[in-house]
Amino acid sequence: MEVPEQEEFVMKSFRTLLAICAMAIGLGASAASAADFPAIKSPVLVTSIGQSPDCNTVKVLAKKAKLKDITYNPMATADDLDGQNTLLVTVGVSHKGFGVAGVNLDTETARSNALLDAAKAKNIPVILIHIGGVEGREAMSQKMLDVVTPKGDAFLVYAEGNGDGYFDKMADGKPLIAVEKPIKLIGVFKEYAAE
DSSP states (O other), rough: OOHHHHHHHHHHHHHHHHHHHHHHHHHHHHHGGGGGSSOOSSEEEEESSSSSHHHHHHHHHHHHTTTTTTETTTHHHGGGGGGGGEEEEEEEEOHHHHHHTTTTTHHHHHEEEEEEEEHHHHHHOOEEEEEETGGGGGHHHHHHHHHGGGGOOOOEGGHHHHHHSSSHHHHTSSSSEEEEGGGGGHEEEEEEEEE
């Protein structure tokens, strides 16, 4: 084994260990706050903050969980909240997604803040979802997370992206569930689904 390969092996092992530790912390947090996690009541609006493809992934997982009456709109605004009972928001910046949607960090931040503020005013629970892992915490995504995370009512995160405890800190006692793989969201959606 060459030295660079050894270093890569050590770094992969270290990242795996961090993910396992994060899962243990996240599982403890979810066990402690599971009773407080909001019911996912239909109709459900699924949207994106940052225009990453994670939003589409969450839509697919929500459908596999058989959540009813799902509206998928990656560019949702406050007007789209009419008639909705739950807001599922994926957070992660995609430069390609920005280009396709014709937005930038400033316009996306403004839309997101207006949407989340309107949801709060209408008493619609905001469930922030981050399934991008470590890669989904790059600089622009992190800026977006720092702005919108305090506005979440509950959090669903991929444990690998919470190795530094960021989401535990930002949740600040609000319900947080860490999953070992994004596909595990199906089980969470089923558990907290309400008619």
